[in-house]
Amino acid sequence: TRSTRPQRLLKVVQKHATRGDPQSVISAIDHFCRHSEWAMNVGDEKGSILDSVVSELNPEKVLELGTYCGYSTVRIARLLPPGARLITLEFNADYAAIARQVIAWAGLEDKVQLVEGASEDWIPRMKEHFGIETFDFVFLDHWKDRYLPDTKLMEDCGLLRKGTVLLADNVICPGVPDYLEYVRNSLSYKSYYFKSHLEYTKAEDGLEKSVFLG
Ligand SMILES: Cn1ncc2cc([C@H](O)c3cccc(CNC(=O)c4cc(-c5ccc(F)cc5)cc(O)c4O)c3)ccc21
């Protein structure tokens, strides 16, 4: 039967990227998605903004909600200092299987822990299961109707500390109106909008960076 898009994306990585070279993995995926098949990776334009936020923060403990094929996982993990850890949650087993191989091809498996399951099930277990007290950085890129409830869940579970940075993808397209309203009006966050474009297209999209004030 016909292969899936994530399977074709993995084949492109294994054919065109160099093992252990995260940048070549990123470039291979971006070329494929721009010239062959669009896919919902954060992409190169928003990815550069993601890079600058991560580089400035130098986080030790990172949570990613929504791995998909591991593109943003690789983008983030390649910038992390030795000893830093990235936990990424993926509920779709097929996506998780592809992402594990993409992350391994980039040589970043030692920095990344891919957990299969839903955010709402795993967020409450971060402390007892992973020994995580609080996160320094959270990248939100999963179901758009889960951004707000999961942010409130992270607050309630004490996983955010003064200065924790949340970076949310797709705040314009597909859009996350309830989340935006919350982080922009809550006294517990200082929020900034980075205008950009939907990955590999000319449509407007953007990233919202929200600093938890405690
Ligand atoms: C609960 N839980 N916990 C972990 C977890 C992980 C997942 C999956 O990784 C998963 C599966 C399907 C969809 C998403 C969300 N992503 C999107 O929907 C998206 C859409 C578009 C777009 C834009 C314009 C279009 F025309 C079509 C699609 C552009 C983008 O960048 C996206 O991120 C995430 C799901 C729930 C999860």
Ligand SMILES: [Mg+2]
């Ligand atoms: Mg996205």
